[in-house]
Amino acid sequence: MDAFITRRKRKSSPEPALQTNRTDEDDDGEDSTDVKLAMLASLHPEFDQETLLDLLLAHDGSVQATSQALSARLPPRKSVAGTVAQTSLRSFTLEHAGNSPAPGAKRTKLLSRKGATLHLYDPVDIAEHTPCTVLLNFLPADEANDLLVELLEESKTFEKITFKLFDNVVSSPHTSSFYVESYDERDQQMHEYVYNGARLTDVRKITPMLEKVKTRVGEAVNREIAERIRTRHGGKKLKYQSPKPWCPNAAFVNCYNGPQESVGWHSDQLTYLGPRAVIGSLSLGVTREFRVRRVLPKDGDNDDNTNNNTVSGADAEGQIAIHLPHNSLLVMHAEMQEEWKHSIAPAAAIDPHPVAGRRRINITYRDYREEFHPRHTPRCGCDVACVLRVVQRKRENWGRYFWMCHAGNVPGKAGCSFFQWAEFDEDGNPRFPRDSSKGSKSK
Numbered sequence: 001m002d003a004f005i006t007r008r009k010r011k012s013s014p015e016p017a018l019q020t021n022r023t024d025e026d027d028d029g030e031d032s033t034d035v036k037l038a039m040l041a042s043l044h045p046e047f048d049q050e051t052l053l054d055l056l057l058a059h060d061g062s063v064q065a066t067s068q069a070l071s072a073r074l075p076p077r078k079s080v081a082g083t084v085a086q087t088s089l090r091s092f093t094l095e096h097a098g099n100s101p102a103p104g105a106k107r108t109k110l111l112s113r114k115g116a117t118l119h120l121y122d123p124v125d126i127a128e129h130t131p132c133t134v135l136l137n138f139l140p141a142d143e144a145n146d147l148l149v150e151l152l153e154e155s156k157t158f159e160k161i162t163f164k165l166f167d168n169v170v171s172s173p174h175t176s177s178f179y180v181e182s183y184d185e186r187d188q189q190m191h192e193y194v195y196n197g198a199r200l201t202d203v204r205k206i207t208p209m210l211e212k213v214k215t216r217v218g219e220a221v222n223r224e225i226a227e228r229i230r231t232r233h234g235g236k237k238l239k240y241q242s243p244k245p246w247c248p249n250a251a252f253v254n255c256y257n258g259p260q261e262s263v264g265w266h267s268d269q270l271t272y273l274g275p276r277a278v279i280g281s282l283s284l285g286v287t288r289e290f291r292v293r294r295v296l297p298k299d300g301d302n303d304d305n306t307n308n309n310t311v312s313g314a315d316a317e318g319q320i321a322i323h324l325p326h327n328s329l330l331v332m333h334a335e336m337q338e339e340w341k342h343s344i345a346p347a348a349a350i351d352p353h354p355v356a357g358r359r360r361i362n363i364t365y366r367d368y369r370e371e372f373h374p375r376h377t378p379r380c381g382c383d384v385a386c387v388l389r390v391v392q393r394k395r396e397n398w399g400r401y402f403w404m405c406h407a408g409n410v411p412g413k414a415g416c417s418f419f420q421w422a423e424f425d426e427d428g429n430p431r432f433p434r435d436s437s438k439g440s441k442s443k
């Protein structure tokens, strides 16, 4: 759900000194690409997201110009999802000293290319080429089925997230709900937590099957984290990654009803998870493509193949489609949210599932950390707990985290220009200035 209510702070920040530093999960436009894409998708559902993105870029990010161009165009023929067969990449990968692994850890060169989609099915390839690992046939078959049946029933009352952007009402192209462990937490979620400037209206108490499966997900994700650190990072966790066991205590459940339902490119919000967050994502029902692409600073000098600390620009721009069948657990590792974006692409065709029909259910289990409860985090000039973001696009300050006003992301809401660099200890615990209102504030 993060993608469709994520929006950049407007350009009119009265803090010019901060403007060069400030960027977020999305491109450098005044609205996030995801919001623009969601808007275009709702106005032109006959076009796929790739076409929309291409045209949006060709029109310098202008939704209006893109929409006009689309109105004058015939929908392109779409490729059928899943038709690109891939067995294994292992036989022809190139090894090189890689991007961030510690000495001794191996890294394989990305084989994706700008403008092309590399389709991966094999968990070994997925672990090699993306910040994710996948466990197929994760649950015992009857448990997966029980969970699916339970959530299909729940999803009958899920809703699309709708929001207003300029003069248009845009709705997320799938439905969802959020589950927490107790009624007390439910109340807190609805009254204290803020998501892109708004409160969640549909928060539910965890269901029996979600609760049962949570334990298995927790164990598997912790095993995968340990394995990842051992095999990819020379036994050393990432800076700011929490050394504590990953402890799922909340879950977003998404329902994609039919091939056109999707989620746009986004990174998941770190506000309540902290830096270098890990997420456990369980897929049920119809197989869909989970796409990932790396985000690198865009100031023209990231094509440097000679530097072992960078991935070439072309490699970085390619997208990878991970095919997620029924009962597969995908772990988004600590490298993911800061450096990559993900999406569920609309599909031209799907294979119906015997129980779910045209639906895919996805559960993202998350570890909401007490240290990041809104009662602890900085509050902006509007007296609302801030959103935590990371500089993704600008080379200057790339990878630095910052707290900012949520309301700047909400169409029609003025918000304030609160900005404060976020500080953490080595283990990602926040260090707040004694007076959190120390950030720059102005109305």
Ligand SMILES: O=C(O)CCC(=O)C(=O)O
Pocket (backbone or CB within 6 Å): 001, 002, 003, 252, 254, 263, 268, 281, 290, 342, 343, 344, 362, 364
């Ligand atoms: O459906 C999926 O696999 C991904 C969902 C997602 O990215 C999200 O809810 O943030």
Ligand SMILES: [Fe+2]
Pocket (backbone or CB within 6 Å): 001, 002, 266, 267, 268, 342
């Ligand atoms: Fe996500």
